[in-house]
Every structure is written in C-alpha cells, then in structure tokens.
Amino acid sequence: MGLLLAPPMLWLGVAYLGALAALFVTSLWGQNSFTGQIERVWTLDNFRDLFSIEVYRTITFRTLGIAALVTVVDAVLAFPIALYMAKVASPRLRRLLVIAVLMPLWASYLVKAYAWRGMLSEGGLIAWLAAPFGLDSPGYGLAATTLVLAYLWLPYMILPIYAGLERLPDSLFEASADLGGRAATTLRRVVLPMVFPAVVAGSVFTFSLSMGDYIAVRIVGGTGQLLGNVVYDNAGAANNLPFAAAVATVPVVVMLAYLAAVRRTGALENL
Amino acid sequence: MRTTTTQRLTAAAGACLLALVAGCGTSSDDETTTDADGAAAFTPPDVPLQKSLGEPEGRVSILAWPGYAEDGSTDKSVDWVTPFEEQSGCQADVKYFGTSDEAVKLMGTGEYDVVSASGDASLRLIASGDAAPVNTDLLENYGDIESFLKDRAWNSVEDQMYGVPHGWGANLLMYNTDVVKPAPTSWSAVFDDASVYAGKVTAYDSPIYIADAALYLMKHRPELGIEDPYALDEDQLAAAVDLLKKQNEHVSEYWSDYLKEVQAFSTGDSVIGTTWEVIAQVAQGEDVPVEAVLPEEGSTGWSDTWMIGADAANPNCGYAWMDYITSPKAQAAVAEYFGEAPANTRACELTSDAKFCDAYHATDADYADQIHYWTTPIEQCLDGRSDVRCTDYGDWTQAWTEVKG
Amino acid sequence: MRLSRGLRATLLGFTVVVLVVIYTPLVVVVLNSFNADRTFSWPPRRLTLHWWDLAAHSEGARAALWTSLEVAALATVISLVLGTLAGLALRRARFFGRSVVSLVIVLPIALPGIVTGLALSNMFTTVLGVSLSIFTIVVAHATFCIVTVFNNVQARLQRLGGNLEQASMDLGAGPFTTFRLVTFPMLRSALLAGGLLSFGLSFDEIVVTTFTASSRNQTLPIWIFQNLFRPNQAPVVNVVAAVLVLLSAVPIYLAQRLSGDAAEAMTGAR
Numbered sequence: 001m002g003l004l005l006a007p008p009m010l011w012l013g014v015a016y017l018g019a020l021a022a023l024f025v026t027s028l029w030g031q032n033s034f035t036g037q038i039e040r041v042w043t044l045d046n047f048r049d050l051f052s053i054e055v056y057r058t059i060t061f062r063t064l065g066i067a068a069l070v071t072v073v074d075a076v077l078a079f080p081i082a083l084y085m086a087k088v089a090s091p092r093l094r095r096l097l098v099i100a101v102l103m104p105l106w107a108s109y110l111v112k113a114y115a116w117r118g119m120l121s122e123g124g125l126i127a128w129l130a131a132p133f134g135l136d137s138p139g140y141g142l143a144a145t146t147l148v149l150a151y152l153w154l155p156y157m158i159l160p161i162y163a164g165l166e167r168l169p170d171s172l173f174e175a176s177a178d179l180g181g182r183a184a185t186t187l188r189r190v191v192l193p194m195v196f197p198a199v200v201a202g203s204v205f206t207f208s209l210s211m212g213d214y215i216a217v218r219i220v221g222g223t224g225q226l227l228g229n230v231v232y233d234n235a236g237a238a239n240n241l242p243f244a245a246a247v248a249t250v251p252v253v254v255m256l257a258y259l260a261a262v263r264r265t266g267a268l269e270n271l
Numbered sequence: 272m273r274t275t276t277t278q279r280l281t282a283a284a285g286a287c288l289l290a291l292v293a294g295c296g297t298s299s300d301d302e303t304t305t306d307a308d309g310a311a312a313f314t315p316p317d318v319p320l321q322k323s324l325g326e327p328e329g330r331v332s333i334l335a336w337p338g339y340a341e342d343g344s345t346d347k348s349v350d351w352v353t354p355f356e357e358q359s360g361c362q363a364d365v366k367y368f369g370t371s372d373e374a375v376k377l378m379g380t381g382e383y384d385v386v387s388a389s390g391d392a393s394l395r396l397i398a399s400g401d402a403a404p405v406n407t408d409l410l411e412n413y414g415d416i417e418s419f420l421k422d423r424a425w426n427s428v429e430d431q432m433y434g435v436p437h438g439w440g441a442n443l444l445m446y447n448t449d450v451v452k453p454a455p456t457s458w459s460a461v462f463d464d465a466s467v468y469a470g471k472v473t474a475y476d477s478p479i480y481i482a483d484a485a486l487y488l489m490k491h492r493p494e495l496g497i498e499d500p501y502a503l504d505e506d507q508l509a510a511a512v513d514l515l516k517k518q519n520e521h522v523s524e525y526w527s528d529y530l531k532e533v534q535a536f537s538t539g540d541s542v543i544g545t546t547w548e549v550i551a552q553v554a555q556g557e558d559v560p561v562e563a564v565l566p567e568e569g570s571t572g573w574s575d576t577w578m579i580g581a582d583a584a585n586p587n588c589g590y591a592w593m594d595y596i597t598s599p600k601a602q603a604a605v606a607e608y609f610g611e612a613p614a615n616t617r618a619c620e621l622t623s624d625a626k627f628c629d630a631y632h633a634t635d636a637d638y639a640d641q642i643h644y645w646t647t648p649i650e651q652c653l654d655g656r657s658d659v660r661c662t663d664y665g666d667w668t669q670a671w672t673e674v675k676g
Numbered sequence: 677m678r679l680s681r682g683l684r685a686t687l688l689g690f691t692v693v694v695l696v697v698i699y700t701p702l703v704v705v706v707l708n709s710f711n712a713d714r715t716f717s718w719p720p721r722r723l724t725l726h727w728w729d730l731a732a733h734s735e736g737a738r739a740a741l742w743t744s745l746e747v748a749a750l751a752t753v754i755s756l757v758l759g760t761l762a763g764l765a766l767r768r769a770r771f772f773g774r775s776v777v778s779l780v781i782v783l784p785i786a787l788p789g790i791v792t793g794l795a796l797s798n799m800f801t802t803v804l805g806v807s808l809s810i811f812t813i814v815v816a817h818a819t820f821c822i823v824t825v826f827n828n829v830q831a832r833l834q835r836l837g838g839n840l841e842q843a844s845m846d847l848g849a850g851p852f853t854t855f856r857l858v859t860f861p862m863l864r865s866a867l868l869a870g871g872l873l874s875f876g877l878s879f880d881e882i883v884v885t886t887f888t889a890s891s892r893n894q895t896l897p898i899w900i901f902q903n904l905f906r907p908n909q910a911p912v913v914n915v916v917a918a919v920l921v922l923l924s925a926v927p928i929y930l931a932q933r934l935s936g937d938a939a940e941a942m943t944g945a946r
Contacts, residue, residue, distance in 0.1 A: 005765040005777070008758040008822060012780050016819050019795035022803050033665030034649065035399035036375055055673040081694050084687040097691070099928050104698055106924030107705070108880055110900045111917035115701035118708070122539035125704060128719070139470065140524055140540065154698065183683050204786055212788020215882065215901075222524045225675050228790050233672070235794055239376045240668070245798075248791045255787050259779065332891070345906060366891050380801070380808075382891055530905035 020252070027245035036239035046246035056230065060250055063227040066146050067210035071157075071203045073150040078157040078202065083191075085158075086165035087173075098162070105155050113219045116148045120220055140222030148220050149210050156209070157202035164198025165191070197265045204255075204262060211251045227251060315428050316400035318581045324409050324590055330362040331588035334374060334383040336575065337367040337529045338549040338609040339437070340596075346556070351604045355595045361588035369527035370477040371645065378402070384583040385592055387437055389573040390425035391479055391645035391664075397433050402578040404431045409590055412597040415615045419636035425646060426576040434576035435593050438602070440611030440631070441572035441642050442475070442483070443563040445546035445554075447536060458487045458566045460543055462514060465521040472518065473535060473544030476525035478664065478671035479645050482571050483545065484511040484518075486643055490568040499654035500571065501646045508662045508670060515674040525675070529553075536561055548610020563610075572642035606631070612639070702921055709914035731915035740899035741916075747810060747895055748878040751817035755874050756867060758818070759825025764859075767833055784820035792820065793887030800888065808890035816888040817881060821874035828870035829863060836862055872927050 027046050030039045050056050085097045104112070117140075119125040126137040138144050168191065176186040214228030227250060234244035333340050342352035342365055352363050366383070368374045371392035378386050378401045388396055396402035407413040413435060420426075420436035427433060446455055451468065462484070465472050474480055485500035488510055497507050523541050526532040529550050535541035537559040551563035577596060579589045595601055602618035605611075612633040613619070619628035632638040646653065652661040662670075712722035731737060762781060766774050784792055796816045800806045840862070844854045882897040889898060900916065903909035 005762060008762040008765075009777070009780070011758055012784070012819065012822070015796070015799070015815060016784055016792075017780070019799035019803075020791075022799050023791075023795040026798060031665075033663055033668070034647065035395055036379065037399055049669070053669070053673075055676060058676065077694055080687050080690040084684075084691045088684050088687055099925060100695060101698070102928045103921060103924050104702060106876060106880065106928075107702055107921040108897055108900055108917050109882060110897060110904060111705055111913065112701055114904050114913075115705045115708075118538075119701060119704060124538070125700075151697070151701070154694075183680050208786050208788055212790040212883070214790060223519060223522050223675060225672070228788065230672065231790050231794065234668075236373065236376055239372060239379070240665070241798065244794065248794055251788045252791055259782070259786060263775065263779075344909070364892070377891075380890075382807075528905055534905055 023245045024249060026242050027249060029242045031240050031242050033240070038241060046243045049243070050246050050250075056247070059225055059227055059230055062142070063211055064254070066142065066149070066226065067207045069146055070149045070153065070210045071206045073146070074154050074157040074206050075161075075199055075203065077150070077154060078161050079199075082158055082161035082165050083187075085162050086168075087170075101155050101158050101162075109152060110215065110219075112152060113148055113216045116144070116151065117219050120144050140220050142221070142224045144220040144222070145217050145224055145226070148216050149213060152216065153206040153209050156205040157199075160198045160202040161195060164195045164201075168194060200262050200265050204258065207258060208251075208255055211254065315397050315404075315433075318400055318403045320404045320431075321406050321409065321579075321586055321590070325587050327360050327588050327591055328585040329360065329588070330364065331385065331585045331592050332383045333363055333365045333592060334377055334386040335365055335367060336387050336389075336609075337369075338547075339387050339575075339605060340365045341605075341608060345553075349604075349608055351601050355592065355601070359588065359591040359595065361585070361591055363592070369529070370475075371479065372477065373527075375399075375401075378580060381580065381582040384580050384585045384589040386578050386580070387575050388434065388578050389575050389645045391647045393425050393434065393576050393578060394428075395647055396578060397428055401581055402433055403581045403583070403586075404433050405435060405579060405593070407432050407435065410435055410594045410597070412594055412599075412615055415599070415617050416597065417614055417616055417634065417636075419639060420574065420614050423574070425574065425644065434578035435597055436614035437575040437577050437596065438606055438609070438611040438613050439572065439574035439639060439642070439644070440548065440609075441565055441570040443546050443548060443551070443570065444566050445536070445544060445551050445561050445563045447539070447542040448560045448562050450539075450542045454562065454564065455543065456564070456567055458483070458568050458570075459491070460566075461545070462487050462518055463491075465518050468543050469521045471523050471540065471542040472521045473532060473541040474518065474522055474525055475545050476527040478667040479571075480545070481508070481511050481515065481667050481670060481674075482643065482645070482648075484514045486571055487568060488514060498656075499652075500643050501648045502652040502654040502656065502661050503648065504652070504656075504659040504661055508666065512670050512674055516676070519674055519676060533557065533559070549608065552608070552610060569641060569643070572644055574639075574642075574644045606633075702918075705914050705921075706918040709911060709918045711911065727911035727915050731912045731919075734912055736894070736899060736903070736909075737896075737912065737916055740894045740896045743810070743893055744879055744896040747813050747817060748875045750814045751821055751878045752871050752874045754814070754818035755821035755825050756871050759822045759870065760829050760863070760867065762822070762826050763829030763833060764855075766830065767838070781823050781826050785823050789881075789883030790887075792816070793884040796884065797887035808888060808893075810893055812888045812890075813885055813893060813895065816884050817878040820884070821877055824873045824877065825867065825870035828866040828873075832863055832866035872930070876924075876927070 026038070028042055028044065030041045030043045030045060031037070032039055081101070085094055085101075089097060120137050120139060121127075122137070122139075124137060130136055138147070172190060173186060176190050181189070212228045212231075213226065214232045217224055217226050217229055227247065231244050231247045234240045234247065340352055340363070341349045342363065343350035352365060355361070356363055366377070368377060371389050374386055374388060374392045375395050377383060378396055379399065381401075386392075386396070386402075388402070393402070416436050420439070422430065422432065426436065444455060444458065444460065446460070448454075450471075451460075460467075461472050461474065475483075481503075482500040485497055485503055485507065488495055488507075489497040489500060492510070495507055495510055497503065503511060524531075524535065526535065529547065530553075532541065532544070532546060532550050533554045536554050537557055546563055548563055551561050554561045577593045579586060579593065583589050596605065597615050599615055599617040599621055602613040602615045603621035606613035606618060607622050607624065607627060610631075612628070612631040616628060616633050619633060622628065624630075628634065647664050648662060648667055650660055650663050652659065707720060709727055710723040710725070711720040712724040712726070762777065766777055793816070796812070796819070797808070800808060800812050806812065840858050841854050844858045845851070849857065880897060881895075882901060885895055885898060886901075889895065894902070896916070900913050903913050
C-alpha cells in the first residue's frame, strides 16, 4: 500500500504542500519597494500591515460576507431544482435535466462573466427588462459581483445536492407520510438533515471559489475589491510577492478551518 | 503495523522535503546593490553593454504599451510590425501591458527582449538589473532623436543611456460629448465636481494616479505646498488620498486595460475620465461620441524609452527593433496612431497631418518640460526638500488600495 | 409519490425559472456572436455571419484550442494514474490515514485557485528555477484534477467490495494480473467519468493557468481573456464560446450513458 501511495503523495506532498510552505515562507520576508526584489530578511511586517491597516480588514470581511451570501443564495436556489430532478422528474426528464444543468459548466467562465457585464451595462438586457417596472440595472458593483458569482457557481451546488437527494430511498418519504407527516414537514425534518452533508459539500466549492475570485470582480465589480484582487494586484502589478503571500494565507486559513469543521458532517465524502 | 510504519516514514520524508523546499524559499537577484534610497543615489548593477551587432536571431519578444507595436490585430490597417519583420527577419511576439507595474513585473521574468518603459518603470528596471545599458552607437536613428530627451534622469545613469527615447505625451481628460455639456476645461470635472456625473466617472487603475490628484491639489490648494506631484510627504499624500476617496464615490470603474475604457464609454457606463489619446481615437473609430482635452491645470504624462532586457534572448533583433521603431516612418505611424509627440522629429515630415507635430509641440523643449512625467516616488524628495521624508512607491501602492476601499 | 401536487407544480415552476436564468447569458452570448455591432448593443440591430467566418479562420483561436486540448489530455492522464493509485492504496487504510490523505488530495481544489496558482508559480520560478511552459501548466492542472479521479475510484471500489479480487488471487493470479483482468475492467467507467470531469476542469481553468503559463503558451481561456475586450476579437470570442457550449453536450451525454448516472459519477458520491 505504501508503494501505491508513494507517487501521488510525493506529487502532492512536494509539488503542492511544498509550494504552499514556500509561499508561506515568502510572506515572512521583506521587499524592496523600488526594485521589487525580495529581501530575505525575516520580518512580520507583512502580517502586521495586513492586520493593522483597516482597509485590508474591510476587504477581508467583505469577501467573507459575499462568499457566505453567494453560498446561501446558491443553496436556496439549488435545493428545489435538485429536489425536482431527484424525486419528481421521470427518469428520461431527469437525464435531460442533468445534462441541462451540466452544459453551462463547459461554457467558459470568462465568457459567462463577460455576458453578464453586457447584460448589466447601461442599456443592456437587465436595464431593458427592468425598464417597464421603472427600475434600472444595478450596474457594476458588489451587488453585481454577488449575482454573477452566485450564477457561476450554481451548478456546483446543484450537483452534490442532487446526488445526495437521489440516494435517499423513496421508502423514507412513504414512511414519513405514513406516520402522518405532510410534505413540508417531511422535507424539513427528514430530508434536510439527511441531505445536509451534500449541501455542505457544495458550499465548500462556492465558498472557496468566491473567496479567491478576482476575475469576475474585475469584469462586473466596478470599483469593488475582494481579497483575490488584493492578492492578484500585489503578486502581479505591485510586484510585492511577500505581501501577496501574506494576504493569501487568509483564505487558506479560512478554508482549512472550514474543511475541519465540515469533516464532522461527513461532507468531505460527497466532494 | 506495517501501515503505520509506512505512513510514518512517508510523513517523515515529506516533512524533510518540505523543510528543504521551504529553506530555499524564494531567491533574490544576487547582483543587485540597490539601496532603498532610489534614483539619485544608486549604483546600477553591472550589466554588460553590447559592443557590436551580430546576426539577427530570427525572433524578438516585445513588451509594449498598447498602440506602440501594432501588428494588425487591433485594426487591420494599422500595422508597422509586419514591415519590421520583413525588413529585419525577426519574427515579433508582441505583448501589451496596462500599467508600469505590470511592465516591471513582466520584465522580471526575463522572457521579454525589449520593453517600452515609462519614467516610473525605467529606473526600477535599471536598479533591479533587468534592463541593460544601450550602446547608442549601434543605433542608426539615435542621432535624430530630440536632444532634450537624451541623458535625462529617467533614462540614463551616470551618463550612460539605458534606452532609446520613443515619444512623450500627456494624460488627457476624455468626455462623452452627448452627455457632458459644456466641454470641461479643468480636472475639477473629475474631482471637486465629480458628483455631477455620479457613477460614471472613470480613472486610471494604478498608484501612479495619485500624482494626478497631487497635481490638482498643487494648483487648487497651494497652501499644501506641493511642488512636485511625485514628491509628497505624509500630509500631502493624505490630502491626495482624501481627494481620491471622495472621487471614488462617483467612479463607475477604474481601468488599466485600455479597451475596457473604450467599452465603458461606448456603453455609456463611463462618461468622463482620464485617458490616453489613442483610447479616444479608438473610441471615435467605433463611433462613440468622445473628445479628449488637456485641462488648464496641465497634466501628468509619460516619456517613454525602449529598453533592452539584461537577459534578452534575442539582443540583436532587440536592437533591430529599437532602431526600426525610432526611424522616421515608424515614428510617424506610431505618433499619429497613439497620439503623442515622436522622439525622432524627422517623422514630422511624414505624418499624414502636416500640422501634427505642431499640435503636439514635438520640438518644443519648454513645453515638454511642463508635463509631469511619470516618475517613481522615492523617500528622498524629488523636489529637493531634505527636511522631510517623502512617501515612496510602496506607500503609494498601499494608499491606492485604501482609496479603492 | 409522496409529494403533493401543489408542491410538485411549484418545484417544476421553480426549475423552469432557474433554467431560464442559467441559460439567458448563454443565449446572449450566442446572439452576440451574430451581432453586427461590435460593441454588442442591446437589442442587436443587425445580424451577421461574419464573426463565424472569422472564427473559423482564426489562427489564434485554433492554436489556443490545440494547446488547451493538449494540456487537458496530459493532465487527465497523469491524474488518472495518480488518482487510481491513491484510490487503490486507501482501500483498506485505517480511518485516520484515509482522512488525512483525502484532505491532502482535496486541498488543491478546495483552496482558492489564486493561492494554488501563486504557490505553484512561486515554486516553479524561484524555488526550482524552472521557466514556465506547457509542462508547468500540466503539472498544475494534474494537481487539482487528481481529486476527481480519486473520488470516483474510491466510490466505485467501495461499491464493489474486495471479493472478486480475493477470488481471483485465490485462483492463483498475481496482484498485477488481478488488477489487469479483474479490477481495471470494473473501474473503467468510473475512470472514464472521472477523466471526463478532469478534462473539463482543466479545459476551462483560467486562474491557476494564468500563473503557471509563460507568455508564449495560450490555452483557450487565456486567449479568451486577452481578447475579450478587443473590438475586433470580442465577437470571435463569443463564437468560440457558443461552439464550446454546444459541443459540450457530447461528452456530458457520453458520461451519462457510460456510468449510468452522470451526477453521481461527476461528484464521485457514493
């Protein structure tokens, strides 16, 4: 077994964990702001700046908030569809629906975000649809970002919930009905608790993808900045790799904590 | 149990590997002798000067401001790269960047041979050892370059040129002629009066834009004592940041990709903001009703230099490009397309608009000196003050993140 | 069935609405690929096939497509091998070992792409001193694709139990022969489903790729990113996207057919 495990573990251990460790080490170094060269002087300045300067705290909480909001929105939207697909649709319809839900995943993420940019712009589709109601498109900004992120990750939430619901035997529903429960009660007290791990599994994706995203923000986010943008701007344009690495540890810590919390619910098996 | 032992061994091996890898971590360039004081007092690293030109290598990797190296992909009729390829035998790979920071970062990868560097990138490239000194004797067109562009603080160190001047110009104020009436004449349209176009203002997405705010304050609030928009002490920087934070409330989005600005103006999501002439021209080509003006306070701008990478894989083709792009015909093409003053004024006879060079003051050294060219701010105040510590580019970068909020 | 009429109708309505929302941007993309106006004004005033013609001849798009296919294929092969090895190895592992290994395998895909991209890019260029190339992209992609194969293999192995292999070995076949003649055929469709998802993940990946590709390599997403805003190229991008969506029905349908249930296979759920 050790022999079998060695290649993948070596790969992941060295290539990946090693890379993460190297990145963390970099965050403890300094940088010459004129030339952009890294100075191998041990310092906690990057972390100090990260925690003490207000704007970074604001951005962190904003990012966490949006990631949570996106997760909730997706879970709420995904559950009914998944339920329909798993328990109500005929097998043929079910297969078609699965394909229908999966197909958009193959359309490039960029193109979808860009399509939303067009839809949200002045005189775009949303403005056109909202005009009869006297409303206007939200334009570019955090609302648009949340909307687009929720849109992009929806299939990632639908699939695990669908798989989870599908596994629930029909007899469970019948038993609950026999014991006098109406549909709503059955859903609330029988289905939801059992499908919860699947919801959590989906949430790992939506949360993680939202936390690190910087592209959708640049396309529809207007002047908004999320944590991913801070990392990207510092790693790229600002050429401050140590600081970017320090900022990058925040999503890592959050996700590790999230995964640890989630392990209990057994959701990891559903990934 | 075998499993435990195997697991333990694997874990131990993994840990050792991790430690080894982490120990190496990130390396810095050993040859740098930079001190954080910057331009005025640094000794550039020892990068050899090319003595003579050899055979062209067959390809060249160009890192350029959008509009500087057009190869027909933006507009089929705009192409001066293909003639270069035919003439020199060097296949050109052009990559655009949006800000000087990106340029510095990309040159650091060592994958590019030549770069068109503005004043706020050139010294950083020299200091980091990523740009090589240029042997101007190897360039046929160097003699025709305007003398006021040679041996300046941003493109030379200790009388050694580190590049060949390309052209210079000012950042302009672009506005939608259908929406913005009457035509704006001052930068106040995007600062103090920005609320008039709330939600539709745009600005350049780079910390260097702070200098634009500083320039505005220099003219409108002289009590702050700003002499040079790139020499800001902490209080002056704070004032500029406050101005920008107020502006931020009315900004639709910041731009660094020039086409993103074109698109924003064409959909109407932005109606007024800072721009380059080329953007206005591309937008007008798309039938978007815009005009670009130089406001009464003057403007920040750029004076660009073609530099050659210290690790350039194709130095001979690199020199061939630098010579080509500073030749009169190419300079005329670029200057008219981008909308800037050419460095080689022999191009003035070849521009399709006979008055082009006059309109851009191409031979007017005094006018050229009035533009506040992009320069990297450093601790030693660039305006000569020695009693205060000025903010450096790291401070500006952080301030910029705060402005965007 | 146990769900009331009213509830079923509500669910159906909800599903229809959400599907409409999901597909509207895609319809907009397809429509825009015919939009004669390069700035995609809405509603489109004139339609044209010009962009489709341009796209068919676009060398940049074709080169990028080829690079993407190459990278995805290589990454899929590597992740198939590594994922299968890990899945097989963990079959009889103690619970602690299994969850630790599971965590490490899941990490590349659970951590935000920007962290993975930054870490790998840093490791390649500064720690190892390797310059970025197709090789580095493949390594990066394979790293986060392992989990999809691993999950599928684990799920399938759990469902199968070890009896058949036990029987095979009792009959005298060595471990390698057993794998070849007994285990592998049973795993085949799971591997196919995992491989397909891995391919799809790699094909559309943009963030990690941005960090691990050199300026000379353009995968399709990178090409799209660089051409999204260019007035001349943006419509071509729309065409490419439209084609991708339409073509994607094929592998998804295949995956469905082969593993009997696409969603379960795709999520590797047990």
